Amino acid sequence: MKIDTNKQIKKLGEIADEYNAFFIDLWGVVHNGVKLFPGILNTLEELKVKGKEVIFITNAPRRSKVIKDQLAEFGVSNKYYKDVVSSGEISWLWMKEKSIESSKKLACFHIGPQRDNNLLEEIDIIKTNIIKKADFVLNTGPWGDEDKLENYTDTLDRLNEIQLPMI
Secondary structure: OOOOOOOOOOOHHHOHHHOOEEEEEOEOOOEOOOOEOOOHHHHHHHHHHOOOEEEEEEOOOOOHHHHHHHHHHHOOOHHHOOEEEEHHHHHHHHHHHHHHHOOOOEEEEEEOOHHHHHHHOOOOEEEEOOHHHOOEEEEOOOOOOOOOHHHHHHHHHHHHHHOOOEO
8 A cells, every 4th residue: 555645634534434443642632731622523433434553643741541540531532542551650660670679769859740640659769859869860850831841950950960860
């Protein structure tokens, strides 16, 4: 099958028959953080009826189970998708592996809002506010929605000085 790379797609349904599975981004495609975009549930139902697998992907710094709960709150049943892959889940898996491999209890310095603390649940890593006690930095974004880069300059400079790994 030859794929026309110049073809403009206005609706997923236009290409649904050409593929067995779809990796669909969440933010900006399925929802805007507050509500679903119009037509999403119809599209997901159409893909389900056609027997297509859907895997949602997101760079949200949260565990996949947290994202699945959010999708359910938006009205997206898990019958419409096979799984959710998030950068938060991948980060959590990395931290879990490192904590198991380590001969000591690891500590992380977290840059990010409290809502992302779920990344430290169910793993043997402690959170510290003292940079020199941290083994790595968990960076999930700004501490607040209205934050500015200038608020982080001193912290980032100190982290750079000691060459602390960041995820």
